[in-house]
Each structure stands twice: as structure tokens, then as C-alpha cells.
Amino acid sequence: MGKGDLISADTHNPYWSNSHHRHFIRGVVRFLIYLCAFFLAAIAYWIADNFGEPSLEQLLYHAQFGMGGLIDTDAAVIKSFIAWCIALPILGALLLVLIEYSIALFLTHGSTHWLTKPARLANIHFIKVFYWFIGHRAPLYALTAAAIYFGIQFSVTIFVHNLFGKDYFAAHYLNPTTVKIEAVQPKNLVLIYVESLENAYKEPKLFGKNLLSSLDHLKGLSFTHYKKAPGTWWTIAGITATQCAVPLKSVSLYDGNDQGEKMKSFLPNAVCLGDILHEAGYHNVYMGGDALGFAGKGMFFKDHHYDEIYGRDELKGNLTDAELNYWGLYDDQLFAAAKAKLIELHHKKQPFNLTMTTIDTHGPDGHFSKYCKSLGVKTFESIVECTSNQVANFVKFIKKSGYLKDTQVVILGDHLAMENPVSKKLDRVKERLIFNQFVSNSHFERNRNHILPFDMFPTILDFIGFKVQGGKLGLGYTAFSKEIDLSLLPNDEEMNQDLLNQSDMYLDLWKHKSAL
Template sequence: MDKARLIPANTHNPYWSNSHHRHFIRGVIRFLTYLCAFFLMAIAYWIADNFGEPSLEQLLYHAQFGMGGLVDTDAAVIKSFLVWCVALPILGSLLLVLIEYSIALFITHGSTHWLTKPARLANIHFIKVFYWFIGHRAPLYALTAAAVYFGIQFSVTIFLHNLFGKDYFAAHYLNPIAVKVEAVQPKNLVLIYVESLENSYKEPKLFGKNLLSSLDHLKGLSFTDYKKAPGTWWTIAGITATQCGVPLKSVSLYDGNDQGEKMKTFLPNAVCLGDILHDAGYHNVYMGGDALGFAGKGMFFKDHHYDEVYGRDELKGKLTDAELNFWGLYDDHLFAAAKAKLIALHKKQQPFNLTVTTIDTHGPDGHISSYCKSLGVKTFEGIVECTSNQVAGFVKFIKKSGYLKDTNVVILGDHLAMENPVSDKLDRVKERLIFNQFISNSHFEKSRNYILPFDMFPTILDFIGFKVQGGKLGLGYTAFSKEIDMSRMPDYEEMNQDLLNQSDIYLDLWKRKTIP
């Protein structure tokens, strides 16, 4: 019997065609379908493995900055992305298409073709059943499964709810333009954001000791119930929430901005901490170890009246590549530069705000500086302790220099820790809370222990001697004033559910600047 007649010519075999062109097109379509499926699964797994469980909003936000933001990330993260999300999906798709092609040739040509060798290793009847009932639809099945996995991983149902739910933001946002903020007894501000710092690191049951003991010894005032909130889960989002009293979310999906073009301004219609301090005569300075281009961080500070903005490229000076980590400056070099800047600012006799962001405790693995290595640090727990010691050392320098007479210090975790080598231990904590500490020579009394990132905006202003009329700015309520009616504060569960819903008022904050 002619082997070419093993199956009818009118079957649905995608490779059965007298036209080599059609045969090639079908193969390409199957390859691209597999590639889309494997890419969706790979990127969902890769993001979870490197960054924990970010929301779809967070993913879309970073996408707004395109490749310009990507190239400023950790080189090891980029390499991992290329391996897991590019190379493996391509190789996997090619392999599957070749296997399918081998099976198709085996069914149509028997064992006469060299590509049929893999198929000859299996039973011919099994191959026929599998191929005709499952195989020719396999790319579609794979793409469907990948879409479901991706949707579960990034809570797409929640994202869809955000598109069509009620406008929570408009109902609760108080534009700072409408609030009287006056400097009563203003002090300088040193604001330190410590990467991924949370109270869980204090647990001896988890880590054998309190990794943040050096910070506790500073005996500052802390809010013991500092919770995360929607749209504040990553660094620039945490900064935006604590300085502007608003969440951070993707806006291009709603207003039609070109995804391929970098955003030109950062919340230009929002009034933030830097804007208020600028109007009060402050000189604002930002210093961070990573690149200013990543996630629009540099744009945020420049657009909100920071007079000097320094990132990796501006601070590295004569440091060699061997003295930098993949993100940029290690924390020891960063604090050395911050000390020099603090001395210079204090000499000017002009009120100032020095904001610093650290990076050594950044996931997924952290970065061990030469300073920490000299102390014997080899683990991620050691990095956390070494960084907290360096922050404490910087504050001790401020105290020893006598700067606390006219300067107050605020230390904040920018957000809860994401995926890192001790995530399994952190996940055992029933309620994870963000680290915070307020240090001053003056006496302060808390009106409550419960606080959110948005509340930090008016609370910090209150802390450095500003009077906020009504105690509210943006979505935040000061935690030092006893004038706040606690019964009128928003419900936390309702905020979690609806804050990121589409809002025209929120979009207005991103439009062309209309305030002076």
C-alpha cells in the first residue's frame, strides 16, 4: 500500500498541504501561538519569583516607561528575564513545532523521513489518537491555559473591577490646593526611605535576633500599625503615596497615552511634599543609589520642586564598576555622599529637605557592599542588619553634629519586602507592617497607631512644624493631631477594594500642569 495513502487527503492535518508556502505559514502560526502561551506563563512565573506578587497595575505602570526604564534595572534581573522570558519560550516553541512536524511526517510518510525518528519511538496508534484529537489544537489549548494562569497570577478580575467600579478616589481625595498649610515652627527634614524595610525583621523567632535593633536603640517615635495600601506596593509608588497622599497606578490605559513614548511629567497637577516645602522657602535635595530613569523616579522629584536630584550616574564619581552593584551605589557610598551633602546644606542657613533612598536590601538577592563584607556579612539577613546599622549610624552622625536642634528625621520602609531569600520566613508573619520611625528633640504625641502611606504626607508636615488645616491632605490624615474624627476615616477594606478604580479626578492630576 502507498504510504502516502495512510490517511485521507482531506484530513485536518495542519502540515498536509501540496503547497510548501501554506505549510510554512501554518507552522509559523503554530510557533507564534506557542510562543505567546509560553511567554505569558514564563513572565508570570518570572515576575512572581523575582518580585513576589505585583498587581497588574504595577506591571502596566512600569510598561509606561518602556525600554528606557528597563535598561536602568539590575543587570542580573535583565539577564534572568532574557533567559526565562525570551530564550526558553522561543526554544520551547521551536521544539514543540519540530516534534509536531515529526509526528505529522510519520503519519503521512511512515518511517521514510529522517525527522520521523522521534515519532518512531512511540506507538503509532497512540500518536494518531493524540494528534487528531489533541495535537492539532495544542497551541490553542496552551494559549488558553497560559491566559488563565496569567489572569490568576495578576488578579485580572480585580483589575477589571477597577475599570468599572465606583469612583472611590473622587469621593475621598482632598486637593491640597484647597487646604491652608502654614509653617508655624518649621524645622529641616531628613527623610530616609529604606528599601523593603518592614517590622517583621525584628522577630527573633524568625531570624534568631532583632535585625533592626540598632534602629530601635535610636528611641524614636513609631506608629506600630503602619499598613500597606493599594497603589503603594513598590518604591516609586511608596514615595508618591507618602509625599502626595495619592496611590500610583497606570493611566495610559484610560487616557490614550502612547505606551512607546516616555511620560513627560509626573503627576503635574498634584501638590506634594516638595511643592509645599518649596513654597515655604526650603531647598529640596534627593539622593538615591539607583538610576533616576527607572520608573520615573527622577522625573517625580524634579517635577515636584526638588532643587537637586542625584542618582547613580550623578553620584558614582570615580567609583569603578567593581565598586557598584547592579543597581548602582551601595548604601555605604550613598550615606557617605549624604553626609557630605547634609553638612553643606546645614552651613547654608536655609531650611532644607534631604530625601535619601537606599537599595542594598532590594530583592531578589540583595547586595553586599565591601563595608558589609568586611563585617562578615554573607546572607540576606546580614544585609538587612548591616543596612539598618548604616541608617542608624547616619542618624547618630546627625545627633553628634548637633543638627537635631533644627532638624527632624523620618525613617520609612518604602514598602513591604518583595520576593527575597527570606520570603518563606516573612510569610509566616500574620500581619506584616512597614517600618517607620520619627526622631526629634521635640516631644510629640501620637493620636493613633494605625497609619497608611497616604497619612504620612500630612503627618510629616505636622512633624516638622507645619500646621495643616483640618489635618487632611490628599487621602491622608495626620497622625499627630487629636482634632481628627476617627469615625470619619475611610474604611480600610473598602479602600482596598475600590481605591484603584477608574477616576477622572485622578486622571486630572496627570494632565498638563495648570497650577503655578
């Protein structure tokens, strides 16, 4: 390399300059750009790998809880997040900056410094072409590629539409406070949310047999087309939709509130299932295997009149960490605790609502409990079957105990399955539908088979003996009452497009009553 080459190299070289300070600043800037690019790509991949393919709304919703929501999960989740989303981007960015610096030293000075060894081992012509035409712009290229990947992964274009589209929510939401609700022949309620349970698991063509046959043998009533809806795609969103008939989405972006870790109440102005049952004299109990702090689940039940709320920390008792799973209790441990609680509640002679959420069928790999492994369970499909058998056995216990004379049972998938070992099989199903079953000694007739999560709120009330005037609450219509004018049901296409749009009425549901 001649003197002219050296001058030219120095002119364009993003690292080497007469000023070491300037050289250091450029290196730091390139490092930070690379770090941002790697972080965007890593967080998108990590979330998809652990939670399926969430929307940007879902990501922002969880971000509202800050690190608190993450800390309340299992240590393995925290370690995975640190490894993939913090350590790996830092190491990747540092490695690229060192490689670029090595190439810069080699091209400008032919240095024998140890940092130039990677460059000296490579093809010199390839290095020149890469460095002068690509290398000095590489951080921007990397950031652009990561932003595109992130945007595709989280449907950013849809999110932008939600910011400026028409207010669908205000046009269709019916506040339950304006509806007359009567307890005509009220019965107890056992409401079981089964993690990621969908009808596709019944398909012998996919799995060799019906994995949910034990639930089918309960001979409960089911709605054959129970479909997902916007803002209902993950557990707490599914719970909110079915108990309050509203979607779940981030609100801090719209109203400027610092709702992250300062979030102190969960839809305080929404009237939900627990609120109505409380007013009717019910004792509301929630039991779940994971931590109450994750995604604000405990806050939801507390703010909507659940009298007893049990999560991982409240239920684990003397169980060691080795006896718990990725999130908390295994399903067999949860059902054992729920059985004891059910006996206690029934003996008190006060109307009650026992709500539960399972966890073993959670992606990405499911959780192999000691109980299921003792039965030979070795695959994810077998976990699904083992969990469905445990739910069925719990309902059989209710029947055998004679509780069905005054107790109704509702079994729901909280949402469609996310990323798991059988996702490719599930994706082959033309129309994926959420599992649901209503178990009762009484006879019920459907007014339709197509329902959404929002419809579950008035439908469950109808099922346990409440009369909802007009049959509508929130965004939901009861699927039992014949009084419903089916022509009033929402248009699915319009709802899918506009429900998550910005809405002042929706924001009001989140505001403290003193601020209204």
C-alpha cells in the same frame, strides 16, 4: 500504515498538505501561538521572581515608560529579561513546532527524514493518541493555560473591577491647594526610605533575633500599625503615596493617552511634599543608589521641586561596574555621599529636605556590599541587619553633629518586602506591617497607631513644624494632631476594594496644565 490511513492522516494533519505554502502558513501560526503562550508565562514568572507578586496596575505603570525604564537598570536585569522573556519563548516555541512537524512526517509517511528521529524513538501508540486528540489543538491549550497563569499572577479580575467600579478617589481626595498650610516652627527634614523594610524582621521567633535592634535603640516614635494600601506596593508608588497622598496606577489605559515612552511629567497637578517645602523656602535634595530613569523616579522628584537629584549615574563617580550592584550603588556608598551632602546643606543655613532611598535589601537575593561582607555578612537576613545598622549609624551621626536641634529624621520602609530568600518566614506573620520611625529632640504624641502610606504626607509636615488646617491632605490624615475627627478616617475594606477604580479626578492630576 495503509493508503486509507495516509489519506485520513493527510486530512487532519495540521502540517502536511498538498500546498507547501499552506503548510508553511500553518506552521508559522502555530509558532506564533506558542510564542505568545510562552511569553505570557515567562513574563509573569520573571516579574514575580525579580519583583515579587505585582498587580496588573503595577505592570501597566512600568510599561508606560517603555524600554527606557528597563534600559536604565543594570545590565544584568536586561540580560535576564532577554534570556527569560525573549530567547526562551522563541526557543520553546520553535522546539515544539519542530517536534510536531517531526511527528506529522512520521505519522503520514513513515519518513526516514532526520526530523522524524524523535518520533521514531518514542512509543508509536502514545504518539498517535497524543497527536490526534491533543497535538493539533496543543497551541490553543498552551495559550489558554498561559493566560490563566498570567491572570492569576496579576489579579486580572480585580483589574476588571477597577475599570467599572465606583469612583472612590473623587469622593475622598482633598486637593492640598484648598488647604491652609502654615510653617509654624519649621525644621529641616531627613527622610530615609529603606528598601522593603518591615516590622517582621524584628521577630526573634523567625530570625533568631531582632534584626532591626539598632534602629529600635534610636528610641524614635513609631506607629505600630503602618499598613500597606492599594497603589503603594512598590518603591516609586510608596514614595508617591507618602509625599502626595495618592496611589500610583497606570492612567494610559483609561484616558487613551500614549503615556508610555512619551510620558513627560509626573502627576504635574498634584501638590506634594517637595512642592510645599519649596514654597516655604526649603532646598530639596534626593539621593538614591539606582538609576533615576527607572519607573520615572527622577521625573517625580524633578516635577515636584527637588532642587538636586542624584541617582546611580550622578553618584558613582570613579566607581567601576565591578564596584556597583545589580541596580547601582551599595548602601554604604550611598550613606557616605549622603553624609557629605548633609554637612554641606546644614552649613548653608537654608532649611532643607534630604530624601534618600536604599537598595541593598532589594529582592530577589539582596546585595552583599564590600562593607557588609567585611563584617561577615553571608545571608539575606544579615543584609537586612547590616542595612539597618547603617541607617542607625547615619542617624547617630546626625545626633552627634548636633543637627537634631533643627532637623527631624523620618525612617520608612518604602513598602513590604517582596520575593526574597526569607519570604516563607515573612508569610507566616499574620499581619505584616511597614517599618516606620520618627526621630526628634521634641516630644510628639500620636492620635492613633493605625496609619496608611497616604497619612505620611500630612504627618511628616506636622512633624517638621507645619500646621495643616483640618489635618488632611489628599487621601491622608495626620497621625499627630488632636484636631482630627477619627470617625472620618476611611474604611479599609472599602478603600482596598475601590481606590484603584477609574477616576476622572485622578486622571486630571496627570494632565498637562494647558490641557485642563
